[in-house]
Amino acid sequence: MTKATQPAPEEDSNPLFNQSLEKGLAVLCAFSAQRRSMTLADLAEAAGISKSSAQRMVFTLESLGFVRKHPKTRRYQLTPRVMRIGFNYLAANPIIDLANPYLSELTNATTETTCLTEADGLEMVYVARFVSAQFVPVHMPIGSRIPMYCTASGRAWLSALPDEEALALIRESERVAHTRFTITDEDALMRDLREARERGYAINREELFLGDMTLGAPVLGSHGRPVAAVHIVAPTSRWTLAEAEQRLGPSLLACARSLNNSVRALD
Template identity: 70%
Template structure:
């Protein structure tokens, strides 16, 4: 499966560096499904020719971002790749502002709480406070989840103007991840309107079986959403009605406090 460019319009500029694009595409080609690759596999995954793949891999190896196994001759990422992501997390003021509130929310609810930010059609985990209770799905920092079928994604979309939210939904793949996934555009829009009215969105086993989340948007200085906070409420411990009754109030209080702090930063 090839990795497409995030925005084709960016390639029209004479300043656009295609070699840098290829190098980043090679790094992004490695994943849980492709932990190690040969040069030919890299070329296929990154949708570039073998000669370009060889140059990119050699350069990334020299820079310390890739290494080659001495026996298998297959390439894999090195820990140096994490430096770029860590620098983003360390420099992100939203994380710094939200962390104490997330910690308190986990203490109050005794459940895992998370902060996500939007990127294209996904929400990306940027902070997480794990409770002592079992959670059915491990979502480390950097994990990506689609907006259309998740609590945090719908919370974020509910705070956008409806035409903008509709554009995101229509561009999404809208695959059925479980038997509970809602994929019809009209159904998702109805859920966004309900989330807008209540102040929070709910995902009940639409992405992973056994997983339920309740999420509220974080609003920036212009009143536009900048992210979302959600509480994990596994269906093994919570019914939807009980989760909304007991978890939604402290979640909303947390989201409002983080939003106020974000606005205070200017």
């Protein structure tokens, strides 16, 4: 199994744990922008399973309409039916419905792109987005995943956790220097989280993509735990950090406070 699909020891030994289902999901998750189509051998390697297991999984998924084989290349690829699973999550998530009006209002007020992300392991996942009519340096569609440690939404989420929990997640992260601005040092990251906690929002200054600066604030549930993060994209072609904090920061905090109140009413 790959690291992403490796079951915990208690899962592996639990008679209720269905390893066939795990392998099928591993096959679906093996596809990516870097692996848009694969041979059976490619799939087995990417999913971390044997070729015979991959053959059974692919046959089942193909029969169900989740993957298909290209008639010429004989390589497998995902079908649009896979999107049913992700769409069902978006449709059933009440936080997204609550957040959409606030994100729309924030985009109108700031004229910049605003997004809602949720945590999944060591990453933040885009679940809602309102795009500005102005230039945005990086396209991040719904479902995109970004690391926690070097993004505003991720650090906003981490800043809402107790220090020991945030530190554990930082230590577990593979802290890659994506750009020359990426902060990877543990102590520096913890200082950044404390500063974010004090001001109410975190900042990413071109740490994941050059030209991309974002301000992110946590969305808190009734128990004070983070349930999501909202962020504003402030491209460095239009904003200095000081200007973004002065003009976008207050609007972001107001949006986060309104979302906090709405989300708490759900609990």
